[in-house]
Amino acid sequence: MYRYDEFDSDFVRDRVKRFRRQIERRISGALTEDEFKPLRLQNGLYLQLHAYMLRVAVPYGTLNGRQMRQLAMIADRWDRGYGHFTTRQNIQFNWPKLRDTADILDALADVEMHAIQTSGNCIRNVTADHFAGAAADEIEDPRPTAELLRQWSTNHPEFAFLPRKFKIAVTGSPNDRAVTKAHDIGLRMVRDGDGAPGYEVIIGGGLGRTPMVGKVIRPFLAKQELLAYIEAILRVYNLYGRRDNKYKARIKILVHETGLDKIRAEVEQEFSTIVRSTAGSALPDLQEIARIESYFAPPAFENTDGDVVDIVGAGDKEFLAWTRHNLAEHKQPGYTIVTVSLKAIGAIPGDASSDQMRVMADLAERYGHDEIRISHEQNVVLPHVRKRDLPAIFAELKRVDLATANIGLISDIIACPGMDYCSLATARSIPIAQDIARHFADSTYAETIGEMKIKISGCINACGHHHVAHIGILGLDRKGVENYQITLGGDHTENFAIGERAGPGFSAEEVVPAIERLIQAYLELREGPDETFLTAYRRLGQEPFKQALFPNIQPARAA
């Protein structure tokens, strides 16, 4: 994985030093909150409902054992023994004290981590496919691209005050696990006619108040043209993006209001100007790309083979269920990708205790070439594991309640922190996720239902990605009481779709019965066990599902 050079390291330390002084000045009264707030946000420190929250960047979701262990140490020493992994592949600490935050940032810097650009109207932490470098379907590892973008965007003076925050996601596989069409810029690795890898560039996607599907602005961009092209997009956005209205300031609105063709023409023109005016020096030279790529070289895989079942025999049903659901195909024979579920039945999606973090760190070091990934679905991935080590890994995970065999099933729910933590929330998300997971706890029932993605957001900002869920749940405030709106048919993959609202909202108690009715309708309507909920929904349309949700709907209550 990428190692900071001296410049990176000095830069991060210097930022911590400055922030330490700013904290002291806030506490002494020399700075008002209005003066201090932008400074703390630039260092990832938010104020939530009950306490401060520190958002720590996990660039493209990649960590090693030492870093994970340090997160556990921070959780124990300065927080309350746990952390929360987010849909942005970051980790949030929920209870840091103001005075301690500089020490926490120093402890992060010790393991080459920081909280920079996790807030504010800048280019945020670049996200990537969590199976990067391991997936069998991959064209190229997307992380060198993400790292190049990280280095280029870190403290970029021209783009520190954009009209609004800016999020970039990269996938190296045709199977889009990075939700590229819901980002300001999405990059999908593709090959040109000669087989050379490059990018399909997508812009203007986003969730939130106004969900938009990203549009292809450039079907193929050569690798070395990347920075100049991204810079051109950012310049056009910086110039024309609206600054008068927060809700209209994202690039998705600019693209929508101006039209893709016009934006494309502007971007292409800016791109040629950049290339011409810098005589090509704005392009990273190939040597630099190769240098970064060398940090992401695949680990030394051994020549091994063996099927999981061969290794353990047919004995352990629980283990076999876990291998059915929590493994993904690795590009190296004999290896597999393990997804560790942070969704034990009734647990808080994305939360991990310090003990659990330490176990995952140990397993990565012992069995996984010291690599860990955080997925946007709030799980943890061990990307390079020998199949024959699976029984040992499973046993260890089970010891700390991390062996739930539910990846991709109905209880593998994304839930944002919602009103249990977040000051922007209009309703709670976590208890709804817990109720649903408990209701569908029976593994045979969950397996019968098959692939199902439920995603819950506690407000219209959509951090819980509810728009792209098969069943999306949005928590709203109806006169001071929580109310939940259901959307159907969303999809975060390469077949990207934004879910459609199914009708009026439900009270918290009504949500689980409503989901149960939806599932029953699906089971009755599907053509067979191979037809997933999403496929059935696409075939049948919303009507039968709407009827299941609102069996006694009165005309007056209709949406």
Place this chain on the structure above:
Amino acid sequence: MARTSLQIVSANDLLDGDTVYWGTDGGWTRTLDSAVVVDKGTAADALLEAASVDQSLVVGPHVFAVDMVNGKPVPIHIRETLRCRRVPSVRPDLA
């Protein structure tokens, strides 16, 4: 939601972010029962102004609506109900 005309002033503590209320002794308190309860309108505006003079100890002073139940203030809106619990509803073990 019940109608009410009563409000109290609340904020987050500067050092740890915990919920605090403007108390009857003219300073910030962590006990809801010790909060000053006033009528919405002029009285609440004045109280908020008084509480906001010195913001060196807290962040984000604001008013919220309460009902009086058995002589004690009870928040009406779910957001303030949750804030007053000091810990997330899903982690009562942290209280």
